[in-house]
Amino acid sequence: xxxxxxxxxxxxxxxxxxxxxxxxxxxxxxxxxxxxxxxxxxxxxxxxxxxxxxxxxxxxxxxxxxxxxxxxxxxxxxxxxxxxxxxxxxxxxxxxxxxxxxxxxxxxxxxxxxxxxxxxxxxxxxxxxxxxxxxxxxxxxxxxxxxxxxxxxxxxxxxxxxxxxxxxxxxxxxxxxxxxxxxxxxxxxxxxxxxxxxx
Numbered sequence: 001x002x003x004x005x006x007x008x009x010x011x012x013x014x015x016x017x018x019x020x021x022x023x024x025x026x027x028x029x030x031x032x033x034x035x036x037x038x039x040x041x042x043x044x045x046x047x048x049x050x051x052x053x054x055x056x057x058x059x060x061x062x063x064x065x066x067x068x069x070x071x072x073x074x075x076x077x078x079x080x081x082x083x084x085x086x087x088x089x090x091x092x093x094x095x096x097x098x099x100x101x102x103x104x105x106x107x108x109x110x111x112x113x114x115x116x117x118x119x120x121x122x123x124x125x126x127x128x129x130x131x132x133x134x135x136x137x138x139x140x141x142x143x144x145x146x147x148x149x150x151x152x153x154x155x156x157x158x159x160x161x162x163x164x165x166x167x168x169x170x171x172x173x174x175x176x177x178x179x180x181x182x183x184x185x186x187x188x189x190x191x192x193x194x195x196x197x198x199x
Contacts, residue, residue, distance in 0.1 A: 011174065014181040016041050034173070035112060059086045059190040063197055065099035074099045076192040081185040091187070094179050097161065101172060102192050107156040110189050115155070123150055156189065 004027045012023040012034060018041045030036035058078035067073070078095040085091050101107075109115055127143035127150075134142055152158045157173040167175065172189070180187040 001020040004032060008032065010070065010181075011177045012037055012041075014177050021177075056180065057081055057186045057190075059083050060094065060188075060190070061086050061095055063092070063095040063099050065096065065103055067103050071197040072103045074102045074192060076102060079188040079190050084183050085183045090179060091130045094175065094187075095165075097163075097175070098156075100170065101159065101162055102156065102194050104162045105153075105159055106194055106196075107159060108154040110156050110191065111126060112151055112155050112158065115151070120147070123147055123192070156192070172188065 004024060008027055009020060009023045010125060011020070012027060013046045014022055016023065016038060018026070022041065023037070026037040026040040027034075029040055057079040058197040059082055060077060062075060062077045065076075076095060076099045078091070080086055080091060088194040124143055124147050128139060131142040132148070152160075157176065158171060160169045160171050161167040161175060170178075176187055176189065179180075
């Protein structure tokens with residue numbers, strides 16, 4: 001059974017609004033997988049913020065970033081629930097940091113949910129073939145591990161922020177949850193577009 005950290009329980013509570021014990025049980029049931037834990041809470045009807053959902057995150061900002069070489073540019077939309085939070089310095093700084101992240105890492109999706117199932121399965125097949133020379137009992141685990149690593153590269157929320165020193169290696173999702181906690185609002189990275197000269 002995965003060891004459940006108090007910080008993970010708090011992060012899940014901030015995201016869902018569910019009770020601490022419910023969050024802990026969901027994380028134990030999902031073996032520490034945050035997305036699965038949210039799904040468990042949704043199924044049980046305990047995720048208040050999930051019900052409130054995206055319809056309330058209708059305010060926000062669009063931020064742009066152009067790299068100093070002027071060869072890469074990004075537009076990103078970050079949503080929240082009120083115009084008051086959208087004008088908040090922390091919210092605007094978060095949006096700028098997300099734009100810089102996208103410019104630096106070139107993710108393809110905001111969240112894992114956006115990856116089409118056929119794309120995910122195609123990647124998994126490649127990793128299974130790469131592990132074909134390994135003992136049969138570990139092939140599946142190797143392929144799953146490589147798929148998780150690939151998702152960390154292509155999914156924005158799973159990426160550690162590129163400024164490792166400033167953010168202690170926290171992922172974009174962890175930073176989003178922190179901001180959601182400090183603002184008391186549902187913060188959503190809605191969409192982005194990354195432009196690179198010649199690409």
